[in-house]
Amino acid sequence: MPDILIAPSILSADFAKLGEEVCAIDEAGADWIHIDVMDGHFVPNLTIGPAVVKALRPHTQKPFDVHLMISPVDPFLDAFAESGADIITVHPEAGPHLHRTIQRVKSLGKKAGVSLNPATPAKALDYVLEEIDLVLVMSVNPGFGGQKFIASQLRKIEAIASRITKENLDVRLEVDGGIDPATAPQAISAGADVLVAGTAAFRDGPASYAANIEALRGHR
Numbered sequence: 001m002p003d004i005l006i007a008p009s010i011l012s013a014d015f016a017k018l019g020e021e022v023c024a025i026d027e028a029g030a031d032w033i034h035i036d037v038m039d040g041h042f043v044p045n046l047t048i049g050p051a052v053v054k055a056l057r058p059h060t061q062k063p064f065d066v067h068l069m070i071s072p073v074d075p076f077l078d079a080f081a082e083s084g085a086d087i088i089t090v091h092p093e094a095g096p097h098l099h100r101t102i103q104r105v106k107s108l109g110k111k112a113g114v115s116l117n118p119a120t121p122a123k124a125l126d127y128v129l130e131e132i133d134l135v136l137v138m139s140v141n142p143g144f145g146g147q148k149f150i151a152s153q154l155r156k157i158e159a160i161a162s163r164i165t166k167e168n169l170d171v172r173l174e175v176d177g178g179i180d181p182a183t184a185p186q187a188i189s190a191g192a193d194v195l196v197a198g199t200a201a202f203r204d205g206p207a208s209y210a211a212n213i214e215a216l217r218g219h220r
């Protein structure tokens, strides 16, 4: 089984101190930094653009796991690649040609991810799973932190994990939304190997970040 990676979502960080927050969560043991990009159109919230990603880049060497919740997504791939993203994840509904979008991300030298909304079936990965580096299963409807974990997504994680194993693919399986020390073990048992956590990672301020991350790994 691969190591479990923890990807804190800076959506739950203090936006007035974003650089310091990224340093603090890095030092606390984050494996990746998850950056939620929202456009007020694909999802009902507005967050971060490429200028902010670029400004944060010097604050850590950890991979930037950029979750694009924007539509159309294609016009912004180059800007996020140039801003310092390492992994660029898109939703199948965010453009007309998912395979072309993935090819573009890879041609920019970045790892490509595909994210499935709670109502999007695993079948949406047909014909692209072997092309990508990451599947992101949304365990809440995208748009906001602090929502309740949708347990039906565990079945989807199981189905995708068994497909990855059966096809012997080098694909990470990430879960995002409502992950805390109670839901993390369920997601891991189902086959997730990257856990995104906003609320649970950033709770109680910087002095608690290391313990928060260890609790997600199941070490507390």
Ligand SMILES: O=C(CO)[C@@H](O)[C@H](O)COP(=O)(O)O
Pocket (backbone or CB within 6 Å): 009, 011, 012, 034, 036, 067, 140, 141, 142, 143, 144, 145, 146, 147, 176, 177, 178, 179, 196, 197, 198, 199, 200
């Ligand atoms: O993509 C999203 C929300 O759309 C997530 O990455 C959230 O930021 C996770 O927040 P918590 O549910 O962990 O508070």
Ligand SMILES: [Fe+2]
Pocket (backbone or CB within 6 Å): 009, 034, 035, 036, 067, 176, 196
């Ligand atoms: Fe996310």
